[in-house]
Structure formats: C-alpha cells, structure tokens
Amino acid sequence: MNQDALKRAAAEAALAALHPGEIVGVGTGSTVNHFIELLAGIRDRVPGAVSSSQASTERLLRHGIAVLDLNEVIAAGRPIPVYVDGADEIDPSLAMIKGGGGALTREKILAAAAGSFVCIVDRSKCVDVLGRFPLPVEVVPMARELVAASIRAIGGEPCLREGFVTDNGNLILDVAGLEIRDPLGLERTINQWPGVVTVGLFAARGADLALVAGAGGIERRERSRG
C-alpha cells in the first residue's frame, strides 16, 4: 500500500470512533481530506462539523456537510465528542508535532473543545522522539525576529515559511534542529514568549487515540491515563 492508501485506511478507521448524531471536529491536511470524503458518505448522521481551517471548511461545504461556528456550538452547550486530525509526527505518549499545513492554532482550539482527540496517521509519522519534522510556530508578524532570536537561544534553527499567511493573518516559523525529549515543557516554554500565537506541539492536549495505518492494518494506540 502506498502512503496515500494508508492515509485513507486511517481515515476510514476513524469513522467507527464517531458518535452518530453529534457534531464532529475536523482537522486539516491530506489525511483529513480522505476523512471528509468518507464523512460525506454518512452525512445523514452528521448534524454538522466544526472546522480547523478555511481549506477544510471549503471542502466540507463542497461535500454537503454543514459547517458550524464554534462559538455558537459552545454557547448552545452542544458537545463535540470527537475531533479527528492528522499529525506530522506522533510519539509513544501520543504527543504530536502539528502545523505542517499551517492550521495549528485552530487545530489546537478544536482539540481543546472536543471530548476526545482521534489522530489518524500512517506509520511513517510515528517516532520515538519528536523533532525531526521542523516544529511550526505561528507568530504575530511584528514579533517574527524577536521569536526567532528566542528560538536560536534554545538551539533551534528558525526558518520563515515563505509566502505563507495563516488563516489568522500571522506567519509561521518552521524550527529545525530540536530533539524534543520534553514536549510538554517545550510547549509551555515557547507558548509564553510574547508574539507566539501557538506552537505546533500538542502535548498538554495530546491525542487520546491514534489510529496508525501500516502494512499489517490499523493499530490502535490509546493514551495511557494517570
């Protein structure tokens, strides 16, 4: 199976984790694009989705799936039992690097709003230690160089994602050279630098369930509690 077929297999497996009749949180990326297509096949059981990016919103609407406003959903007390999204890397504790598609801020918001985070990946995304994939950091434009200097001070090599503006009007610095042995500590550190909107480390709120597609089928990895 090629990588795209594995992504589709992981997306298929996520359908079983959904709660029929409930709103679904939808991430961003090529794996999620498969999920959106598959979701369209069961749209009679999906009252709507909350979306993590303009790109996913457009795709959901094209597939006839209603896109709901997160503020209205929360104000109405409606649950979002499951958020489905991909990852750029995932470690054994189900901490992740995300943001390869630049949607990390809205992805983190939806992950926080949902009852459960289901991560869909092919096996190539599984690593022992996060950091081979450059870590995306969304920054307010005027703070770009200030944040870049702080990144260099902790041993990272920041690189501006050329020609890219996030859905929130900000920039992305992709940070190479980090071996992330303490994802939660690094997430907290970078998050509190002025000018940082979001760091693409998802450790404080990692995945609850990873559906990993490999040559032998789907492996379910659950977050250990306690």
Ligand code: 5RP
């Ligand atoms: C987008 C993301 C994606 O989940 C991540 O980049 C994985 O993408 P793909 O499914 O295309 O491999 O975080 O911001």
